[in-house]
Amino acid sequence: MSWFSYLLFISFVFYGSYGQRENKFFRKDYHYLESVESFYKIQTIPRSWQVAKQICEWEGATLFYPENEVEANAVLGYVKEAQGYNHFWIGISSLLAKGVFETIDGLSLLDVYNKWATGEPNDGGGEEDCVVLNKEGSMNDDGCWKKHPYICKKTLAFLEWNTACKMPYPDYxxxxxxxxxxxxxxxxxxxxxxxxxxxxxxxxxxxxxxxxxxxxxxxxxxxxxxxxxxxxxxxxxxxxxxxxxxxxxxxxxxxxxxxxxxxxxxxxxxxxxxxxxxxxxxxxxxxxxxxxxxxxxxxxxxxxxxxxxxxxxxxxxxx
Missing domain, CATH: 3.10.100.10 (Mannose-Binding Protein A, subunit A)
Structure with missing residues (x-):
């Protein structure tokens, strides 16, 4: 077989997303929550907000934020059961425009879970542009440079599977x-x-x-x-x-x-x-x-x- 023909063969990747959706599997280190049809991973090593966002993306996921109260309650219940952290970064910030808090995918907080702690956000010291969620379900703005645990999320509906390589990364x-x-x-x-x-x-x-x-x-x-x-x-x-x-x-x-x-x-x-x-x-x-x-x-x-x-x-x- 010529190199050209051989490379055409190996470059064709078969991936069966629907089969993996039926098995409800993404990665062994992600936990599936049936009630919200998504996978979650509690990242226990504290990182800055930007690094947390990057690591989730490297894993093929996104930095979690609650889309609604149902998801907030489901994830907080899992966090309390699994680890019990007091607070963690979520995918909400005002990095693009001071005081305008949006999700990592550009949604207004009016369209997602939006439960601030009393007196928050307050932009303490003029440098609190990223958001943490505490175990009681309240949000607070904090300095993006600070290091906190965080959660990565993968939605079942967006799962792709590389069958040939037995992994959730179709580009291999x-x-x-x-x-x-x-x-x-x-x-x-x-x-x-x-x-x-x-x-x-x-x-x-x-x-x-x-x-x-x-x-x-x-x-x-x-x-x-x-x-x-x-x-x-x-x-x-x-x-x-x-x-x-x-x-x-x-x-x-x-x-x-x-x-x-x-x-x-x-x-x-x-x-x-x-x-x-x-x-x-x-x-x-x-x-x-x-x-x-x-x-x-x-x-x-x-x-x-x-x-x-x-x-x-x-x-x-x-x-």
Whole structure:
């Protein structure tokens, strides 16, 4: 089979949204509430409002806000049962216009749940533009820079499912020969951000373990519509899952020494950055290159959990 025909084959992703809706499953770390037909995840590590919103989006969800009193009561009941936090960020802010509070999708508070605590919002200190919800169901404005727990939400009606890759991310492409799925990210990030985003998508920064995999990632990179992406980032290379961040030699993110990983073909003169370049990339030609970890690049995520003949375990832990 030619590379062209093969890539056409692997780039066609089958995803059956309706089947997953019937199973009422999104991710193992999200809890389904039947009364409001949505999935929720209590994020226990406090974050600023903006970071909380970003993490929810990376997971394919949104920062939760109550659409009505029914949803507020359902989620607060789950929060009290599961964790008991006193308050958490919700997807409401006045960041676009001071004092004009709207949801993350631009809805007026007149159209959603709108129960403020007594005397709120008060814009304390002139810097309270984001909103928390307490366990009693009252809203309060607070400084967006403060760190609070938060909740991510995925609505059942908007669930899409990638059957070939056994995950809720349709953009991943299945490679039949390698038995793995990959996604080329067109939003340049530094190495740590790329690592985090892949993890948020139930995947990891791609690790090359054979010449065949290197050839495929080179082709994937070649076909990606990347040439007109604006911004300040390093062109000509993509972040991959290997590094020398601890100074003990180049290793994959799986802990394997790079020379034992199955592929360690460096580009000419590489690695050449010493202590200044401790993170790993791949040149567009498939060869490896070291880079400063804070340099922004495109990146590739990989998911190996794609046994399409046995995926009942994905329906576990959804009660």
């Amino acid at each position: 492409k299945y490679n039949k020969e390698l038995g793995r799925c990959y996604k080329f990210h067109l939003s340049p990030k530094n190495w740590t951000e790329a690592y985090t985003i892949c993890s948020s998508e139930l995947s990891f920064l791609a690790v090359i373990e054979s010449q065949a995999e290197a050839d495929f990632l080179q082709q994937l990179t070649s076909l990606a519509p990347k040439d007109n992406i604006p911004g300040n980032y390093l062109r000509g290379a993509v972040h991959l899952g290997y590094h020398n961040r601890n100074g003990n030699g180049w290793r994959t993110i799986k802990g394997t020494p790079l020379e034992n990983s199955g592929y360690s073909r460096w580009g000419g003169g590489q690695p050449d950055g010493g202590d200044l370049e401790r993170c790993g990339t791949m040149f567009y030609n498939g060869q490896l290159n070291d880079i400063a970890c804070d340099r922004r690049c495109f990146f590739i995520c990989e998911n190996d959990d794609v046994d399409v003949n046995n995926f009942d375990d994905r329906f576990a832990d959804i009660s």
